[in-house]
Amino acid sequence: MxxxxxxxxxxxxxxxxxxxxxxxxxxxxxxxxxxKILSIIVYESRGLFRGRSGYFEISWDSIRKIGxxxxxxxxxxxxxxxx
Numbered sequence: 146m147x148x149x150x151x152x153x154x155x156x157x158x159x160x161x162x163x164x165x166x167x168x169x170x171x172x173x174x175x176x177x178x179x180x181k182i183l184s185i186i187v188y189e190s191r192g193l194f195r196g197r198s199g200y201f202e203i204s205w206d207s208i209r210k211i212g213x214x215x216x217x218x219x220x221x222x223x224x225x226x227x228x
Contacts, residue, residue: 156187159209159219168216174202181205
């Protein structure tokens with residue numbers, strides 16, 4: 146899969162069905178030595194003009210399925226680390 150195909154997918158949590166946004170609005174943490182994706186940083190937004198209120202990180206190991214339109218992750222809401 147090319148990175149350009151990855152960006153327009155919606156991030157959905159398998160545990161509670163919550164949608165967390167699009168991959169293209171997130172940042173990827175990549176190991177510089179291996180080129181592997183380590184995690185995805187998802188930003189919490191406050192609204193259209195109020196900016197971002199913080200972010201949390203989803204480990205690449207939490208990803209269960211990459212479909213045509215969605216990235217399914219299994220992540221318990223209480224275990225998110227907010228920054």
